[in-house]
Amino acid sequence: MGRRSERLSRVGMLPGDLAGEGEVIQVVSRAFDVLRCFEGHDSRLGNLEISNRCGLPRSTVSRLTHTLTRMGQLVYLPRDQKYRIGPSAVAMSTSMTRGLQLRNLIRQRLQDVAEQLPGTVGFVIPDQFHLVYLEFGRAANALGLHETTGSRISMASTAAGHAYVAALEPEMGDALLTEMERELPDAAKLLRPRLEHNRQFLKEHGYVVACGLWSPHINGVALPIWSPQYQTYVVLTIGLLSAMYDEQRLHDEVAQPMRELGRSIAALLQGAEADVFNSRVERKPLQVNAKTNQKNKTITGTGDTNELAAGARGTGPARGLRAGDGRA
Known part of the structure; x- marks a missing residue:
């Protein structure tokens, strides 16, 4: 091998x-x-x-x-x-972490959403066939995932991992999956059947859903964002109890707050070399509407969704799996 x-x-x-x-x-x-x-x-x-x-x-x-x-x-x-x-x-790792001043701003925005949705909201970065929590937000009464900074999660069995691979240029995503099949064949079996669907759904809606992959009790929503700092995709993700949030409820009540969070974090990342590092960015709490839209149960692409998808997929040149190092 x-x-x-x-x-x-x-x-x-x-x-x-x-x-x-x-x-x-x-x-x-x-x-x-x-x-x-x-x-x-x-x-x-x-x-x-x-x-x-x-x-x-x-x-x-x-x-x-x-x-x-x-x-x-x-x-x-x-x-x-x-x-x-x-x-x-x-x-070395502490020095690098100290230099990421925008993390405090990211953490605040994650917490804004976590106060409204009873789960764990994470900001994760890729590492080989896993993702690592760089920041997270969680309310005191949070249910579901209890990951913390530094926790590693599987790329193949989580919404975050599926969103990350779906966001890569197709040849890069295929190369990553081929490598995963050599190293972790059982994990790759979870990812490959869903890859094309995830790519299409991400393109149309700006996020990816995974239900019961990591645990039958956990459902998740995730969306990728291009990071100029890391020269790879980072991922925003939330894990919730499946008994409370089935797939339809994720679409109806969780997807939009996560898209709004994605736009906020994307703005921070795009400006990180300017105002964010000088701490001149004002914190504006996100408005989260947790009520179900009873009139429209179908999922349709919107202008906001397409804007987010364009921001996630259309920025910068073709990316490698270990862009700078950003190793997948």
Whole structure:
């Protein structure tokens, strides 16, 4: 089957690769494969466990962990004979996080919606075959998902993941799915049958719905937004109890507040290098109408929906799956 770091140079996961302009430096890719094995700050792994997780020979892993330890990216624990994330990796991630001043504004807007809808509203970014919560909003009486900042969710079994893949240029989405079929065939089986429908629905309505994929008790709505900062799509998503919000109710009562949230977040992201970083953007609470529209149960494209879809899909050049790095 081959290791991921070796295959990347063949399948063309970067925009330049698709044009025959790029080559993946395998030792760098393998080093990041090793670091990704550590799910949390307290995670402790030995060379054998790392080897099993990332599919690299133990001898290669040994050399990589030695180098990463010398660099401060890992710390060796003699008593356990294992490694954990080191101070340099923590410092680097903390420094990057501190620089994202618009996150406070994003969190406020997520919370505005969370106060009206009893679920968890998330702002997630892609990482390989998962997405990671960068921010979230949740009311005190929230039901359903209880993800927090840093939580990882599956791309194949969540509304957020389905929205992300549907937003990619078709050749990029197909390449990601092919890679997923090699690495996680069972997960890919959840995504492939829905991909074309998701693409069309996203184009027409600006969002994607997934019901009962991650859990039979959870239904979700998600919409992708192009991020100039990350040079990839980020996703807004909400998870709600299926017993309270069936698919029709998601369309009737949840989709519009999420579209309004999407427009608000998109405006922040588009202006992030200007006024947002100077904290000159005024917070305007979103008006959420949670009443069901009894007169019109059908879903039709609107001017607002098309505007959002255009903002999500039509900005910038063709994007790669790991745009900057934005690795899917």
